[in-house]
Amino acid sequence: MERKFIIGSRGSKLALWQTGFTKDTLEKHFPRNTFDIRIIKTKGDAVLDTALSKIGDKGLFTKEIEAALLAGEIDLAVHSLKDLPTAQPEGLKIGAVSARETPNDVFISKNYASLDELPEGARVATGSLRRKSQLLHYRPDLEIVEIRGNVPTRIEKLLASDLDGMILAYAGVHRLGLDEHIKQVIPTDILLPAVGQGVMAVEIREADGETAAMLEKLNDTATDACITAERAFLRRLEGGCQVPIGALAVWDDGKILLRGFVGGVDGARVIRDELGGSPDEAERIGVALAERCLAAGAAEILGEARSDAARAGGEVIF
DSSP states (O other), X not given: OOOEEEEXXXXXXXXXXXXXXXXXXHHHHOTTSEEEEEEOOOHHHHOOSBOGGGSOSSOTTTHHHHHHHHTTSOSEEEEEGGGXXXXXXXXXXXXXXXXXXXXXXXXXXXXXXXXXXXXTTOEEEOSOHHHHHHHHHHOTXXXXXXXXXXXXXXXXXXXXXXXXXXXXXXXXXXXXXOGGGEEEEOOTTTOOOOTTTTOEEEEEETTOHHHHXXXXXXXXXXXXXXHHHHHHHHHHTTOOTTXXXXXXXXXXXXXXXXXXXXXXXXXXXXXXXXXXXXXXXXXXXXXXXXHHHHHTTHHHHHHHHHHHHHHSOOBOOO
16 A cells, blocks of 8 residues: 655754655655655754753754654654654653664864874864763863764865864765865774764664554664664663763674763763673663763763863854
8 A cells, every 4th residue: 555654854064964764764664655754853963063962961962853743744764863862752762773884983184193292282172071071081181172074074174274174974964075184093992983983874663563564674673683782772771962982882793782881070980881691681781881880880870971061151163
């Protein structure tokens, strides 16, 4: 039976690339159906002069889209999974996740080839507390500068400034064909990525069985198990963009290995740990690793990080 589906998306170039990729995939699998894209502006898109950690914690780039989905104005929504809160609103669920793009962060600079080449006191831009914490742990001498905007805008700001470097997610830079600006793919033992980084998620209404069945063809089961562990880790730690938390689960020979990071905003105190097991136990692995981090002092570190973030200025310098 033919049906027209409306796909909700943010309006940034990266969001539209991801939504367009999903639309093309659906059209290949279901040529009798039609798929249209509707752009929806979110709070995170509207407020660009304030640090993410100062304008709220949950659903900055998803809330308005989820409201449209619940209201029946759209049939499915494509998100960067790292933007999606670990608990969906009642009536919604994740219908599919994509195969994961390289999850690492990347270093972009006009003058330096890597983090290690940066001179003492170099100025590096990022809008992420997770990146700030890990960067300062690795290089306490760096000055971290707050930056906002979509991927092309950030790169343009860097090129027009006297900043020494900037950190972005590889997936966004690569998907937009901007690889020429990448100087270093940063190893994950220096910067663990955000939970779900590099993964696209399709969100749907729980009661929409037809759409759920359709999306089964898009779901990557290995990625699904990995992000289940990562999101369970984040959920147990009650994390979001206001606290420095990173995690990455990898699939290896039928098992998953989850690595987690918790740190203070200044990078002085950090906890890193890892735990592996069967993909069937992905949720348990995530919770268990979070419990180990809590036992090692993560609650105190995160409490201080939340206080530090609340006291810090919210102005975006670039």
